[in-house]
Amino acid sequence: MESRGLKMKRSMSSLSRLLLAAAVCSAAFCLPAQAAPRKEFNVAWSIYVGWMPWPYAEQAGIVKKWGDKYGIKINITQINDYVESINQYTAGKFDGVTVTNMDALTIPAAGGVDTTALIVGDYSNGNDGVILKNAKSLTDIKGQNVNLVEFSVSHYLLARALSSVGLAEKDIKTVNTSDADIVSAYKAEDTTALVTWNPQLSEINSEPTAHMVFDSSKIPGEIIDTLAVNTKTLQQNPALGKALVGIWFDTLKLMQDPVKGKAAREAMAKLSGSSLASFEGQLKTTKLFYTPAEAVSFTTDPKLVQTMDLVRSFSFDHGLLGQNVGNKDVVGIAFPGTATLGDTKNIKLRFDATYMKMAADGKL
Structure with missing residues (x-):
């Protein structure tokens, strides 16, 4: 069985980082300043219990339902190699990607791609x-x-x-x-x-x-699974954020339905190559935020700032924030409200509860 990627690496050589940074400029940032709203978007996912709602949502028509509501099309694409999915997102081939908090920091953010954790979906609680x-x-x-x-x-x-x-x-x-x-x-x-x-x-x-x-x-709450999207794309296309958050919480609500929930979980288990018993066992060691209110509460808790300080310290100590980096402040991280870590002039990773709060308030 394979999860969070079928052939994963999450380390990158200095050379590959430099090459990736060059690709980023051409693929992600050399866009017209006033690009017209887009109608089609691409999101990459890889196998992991906390991310299986995405392919199921596509299979069940939930992706289309929310895309139609906002007049857009969202393609949900499986990438067998987890880290390759993040690399492709970083290079601009995808608008969003399923990614952990640490990998969002050390790959796209450290590579210069301004990235927003749009959905904070769960944390590993024994997984x-x-x-x-x-x-x-x-x-x-x-x-x-x-x-x-x-x-x-x-x-x-x-x-x-x-x-x-x-x-x-x-x-x-x-x-x-x-x-x-x-x-x-x-x-x-x-x-x-x-x-x-x-x-x-x-x-x-x-x-x-x-x-x-x-x-x-x-270490509860430290290994966090998210759906991250390109910040510029999100800013120019708020419909994407609304649709993705709607898809996510609609699917999680279905998972808990006393009648339809088991069938949904069985389908997710099959999509991940697991049995229902194995999949439900994995769910027990995953703290999924089944409601948007739970997700908002976690994302706005000051403890998240402490967690990300631990994560960036580890990343800096292991050379994951870039070549010849002098300290862990090189990459700025923003949180809901005014809290930040690192260089406020180089914010490249953002935890934004805006769209999740819309869902919590019934405003999607």
């Missing part, structure tokens, strides 16, 4: 975990090779786990392993530790030798 083979204590990880997608939320989770027991990354060695290969990697005789997310996490944890010694429920 990401650290597993040891034949060992039951997190302290046993010291001195081991740890397989994971380097510089991803898995890497972030590992850093937070290590700090919780007085260890640091110098006490282990990371082994970059694609999410597509992480299950088979566990079965290799020399693999003793790994970090991954669901559904791979559940599959590996079912092995008799596997022991999950730390998971994201220990």
